Amino acid sequence: MALSKEQIAQRIAKEVKDGYYVNLGIGIPTLVANFVQNDIEVDFQSENGVLGMGPFPFEGEEDPDLINAGKQTITTLPGASFFDSAMSFSMIRGQHVNLTILGAMEVSQNGDIANWKIPGKMVKGMGGAMDLVASAENIIVAMMHTNRAGESKLLKNCSLPLTGVNCVKKIVSNLAVLEVINNSFKLIERAPGVSVEEIKTATEGNLIIEGDIPEMKF
């Protein structure tokens, strides 16, 4: 079975380590916060100027002066801090943020990512994504392996306008965990019940398969 969005988030949460400062993108990445183990210390950064983001507020306690980068009302945890946008991106470009998790429309086998624009259709802007992918040491992409027409989104070359070049290191899709290495996607894990053949068919870019590929564990 291919993973649900929640399961993709759950699998990515295993990559979040004790002591990490983490920036979560909009969509599936936001869900990762729900699955981080309770026994580790992790701080979530929101690029609009919050470090130490907490859960959504209780009804009636929402504050218009306290939102995340998706413009959702949030809370802060003890030890949180606020800062301006320039300082926020000093944290990001200065590599003080340890892990960036974001969504993608396409990823290519050399680690290029496209996630901000579909010419003539969707032009919303890149927000902080270009700064994040250009600077982060550790980028995990959460995405669907194929589009609605069943075409691969893990490509030899991206067809959409790029967000960044040579930057993606790891992908967790609904079918597999893959690393980007040697101009290829290296298959690391399979979603439970998904065969290597299915992943091969769904991947347009070069796919490296070495030995037995284990199923993901949650």
Add this chain to the structure above:
Amino acid sequence: MINKTVSNVQEACQGIKDSMTFMLGGFGLSGIPENLIAELVRLNVKDVTCISNNAGVDGFGLGQLLQKKQIRKMISSYVGENAEFERQMLSGELDVELIPQGTLAQRCQAAQSGIPAFYTPAGYGTEVAEGKESREFNGKMHLLEKAFNADFSFVKAWKGDDAGNLVFKGSARNFNPNMCGAAKITVAEVEELVPVGTLDPNHIHIPGIFIQRIFQGENYEKRIEQLTVRKRN
């Protein structure tokens, strides 16, 4: 202490003309200068360029200026919540320059700091890099980005005093501090204007030297774009 207080938003907006370039603080609808935007609508200035992370929503924030077709060019990082914006952009009525958010913040900061340009890795290898000088530092490619050059900067703070010292609240801080002193004239509207000596100098986020005019704002709506709450158990 040099007094920066003006009596109202009309006085704060003296000298504003058609075709000027404005910086406006705020992220989404959080921390936007609501009173100043309303005055720009009333003044009906035309052909303006706005530097703002977002473009408001239909009918609120910068969406009000868009509705009246007062904006010729928008410089933003994300404009996703505004149907009128999209319509004007796709029809070619509105000139739009989309730039990475960190680059936007730093181009404000550079203008504030007297730094004419800087290198950043953001956007290298993308269409943002077109026409820009690039250079390698420490084995990595960077783009040369320039400081903004704006006529007015409009910011919103939580508290301020007559000297123009500002204190921000929560994530409503965002781009506001970076835009202070980043244009020829910076105008600050505040929720609470207090006499000098009231604010603890240790707690001031932006010193009054960066501000030319400050006034007490009125009737803040503070709309929430995405109300997300959890249920009490």
